[in-house]
Amino acid sequence: MGLELYLDLxxxxxxxxxxFAKKNNIPFQLRTxxxxxxxxxxxxxxxxxxxxxxxxxxxxxxxxxxxxxxCPGEPLEEGASFEGWGLRPGREMMFPMYLGQPVPPEMxxxxxxxxxxxxxxxxxxxxxxxxxxxxxxISVADLMAITELMHPVSAGCKIFESRPKLAAWHQRVExxxxxxxxxxxxxxxxxxxxxxxxKDPTLKEKLKLSVQYLFR
Numbered sequence: 001m002g003l004e005l006y007l008d009l010x011x012x013x014x015x016x017x018x019x020f021a022k023k024n025n026i027p028f029q030l031r032t033x034x035x036x037x038x039x040x041x042x043x044x045x046x047x048x049x050x051x052x053x054x055x056x057x058x059x060x061x062x063x064x065x066x067x068x069x070x071c072p073g074e075p076l077e078e079g080a081s082f083e084g085w086g087l088r089p090g091r092e093m094m095f096p097m098y099l100g101q102p103v104p105p106e107m108x109x110x111x112x113x114x115x116x117x118x119x120x121x122x123x124x125x126x127x128x129x130x131x132x133x134x135x136x137x138i139s140v141a142d143l144m145a146i147t148e149l150m151h152p153v154s155a156g157c158k159i160f161e162s163r164p165k166l167a168a169w170h171q172r173v174e175x176x177x178x179x180x181x182x183x184x185x186x187x188x189x190x191x192x193x194x195x196x197x198x199k200d201p202t203l204k205e206k207l208k209l210s211v212q213y214l215f216r
Contacts, residue, residue: 003028008035009188012151014144019177019185049065115152115159123165131172138176146173147185 005021005028007014014035021028122145126133133141149170152159160167174182 003030004031006031006033009035009185010192011035012093012119013144015147015150017186019143019147020140022181023177033161096179112157115157119163119166121161123163127165127169132169132176136172141171142173143177148172150189154192156184156193158212171182 005017007018009018009032018030020026065067077183119167124139126145130136131196132138133145149159160170
């Protein structure tokens with residue numbers, strides 16, 4: 001049995017896995033899944049990402065980064081997860097859009113303030129004066145970070161305009177991956193803000209409960 005990837009390209013970690021596999025010419029069969037519906041079903045959703053010959057590698061919806069220790073000297077539990085650094089603010093703005101509701105001003109203000117703080121930390125603590133997050137060559141850490149940051153970009157946040165260092169890093173990552181592959185992986189999420197809101201009232205109510213659980 002060949003390699004199967006169960007992915008939803010609306011998901012940041014799924015996009016990182018997809019880019020990694022395609023860039024390294026790893027043959028696989030894509031099994032598209034819908035994490036939004038899964039999120040509306042249970043609070044904690046485990047997704048089989050990779051299946052090959054009876055071997056399964058899975059992650060939970062809020063999975064940690066795959067790169068392990070990202071910053072020299074940082075304990076694993078502090079440096080291993082970009083989610084722990086607050087690089088997932090796009091979802092706070094995307095969920096109200098799915099529900100057909102405006103983003104509350106107070107949520108927008110606090111989210112943008114937290115995003116700005118975390119972008120500064122990404123520059124100062126991880127990127128520093130390097131070409132990529134872990135040194136002169138691209139790594140999984142860069143894929144995890146850029147796919148996280150493309151989420152707020154998809155929500156309309158121009159996060160790179162006032163940060164030339166991060167903008168240059170973004171360009172280097174896209175060039176290393178390949179522009180076509182980068183755009184292919186992010187095509188779905190970049191159209192998300194134009195998607196119509198959910199119409200199924202049962203699904204909307206379940207999503208509201210799941211959002212309350214995630215952001216409690």
